[in-house]
Amino acid sequence: MEQICRTCMTNSVALVDIFTDQREPSLAAMLCECVASIKINLNDELPQKMCLSCICDIQTAFAFKRRLKYQRRTHMYCWALSIIYKRSKKHAK
Numbered sequence: 001m002e003q004i005c006r007t008c009m010t011n012s013v014a015l016v017d018i019f020t021d022q023r024e025p026s027l028a029a030m031l032c033e034c035v036a037s038i039k040i041n042l043n044d045e046l047p048q049k050m051c052l053s054c055i056c057d058i059q060t061a062f063a064f065k066r067r068l069k070y071q072r073r074t075h076m077y078c079w080a081l082s083i084i085y086k087r088s089k090k091h092a093k
């Protein structure tokens with residue numbers, strides 16, 4: 001039976017329940033952390049499942065956010081970005 005993905009609203013037969021999936025952290029937790037403006041409740045009226053494409057996207061976004069959040073050497077990060085930017089501008093010429 002086809003159901004609708006909570007985040008992209010497309011029909012799919014391969015959906016995963018965001019509350020009962022065994023991932024750690026859960027899909028619901030990743031959604032809350034990556035999209036702070038969206039409140040997720042177990043018994044809300046929205047679909048309770050996500051499609052595999054959206055799961056892949058939220059995992060990538062979550063990993064990226066965690067990587068930035070726990071960056072211990074922020075000043076080194078900014079310095080590296082400035083070097084990359086300068087190099088890209090040099091190559092663009």
Ligand SMILES: [Zn+2]
Pocket residue numbers: 005006007008009010050051052053054055
């Ligand atoms: Zn989706």
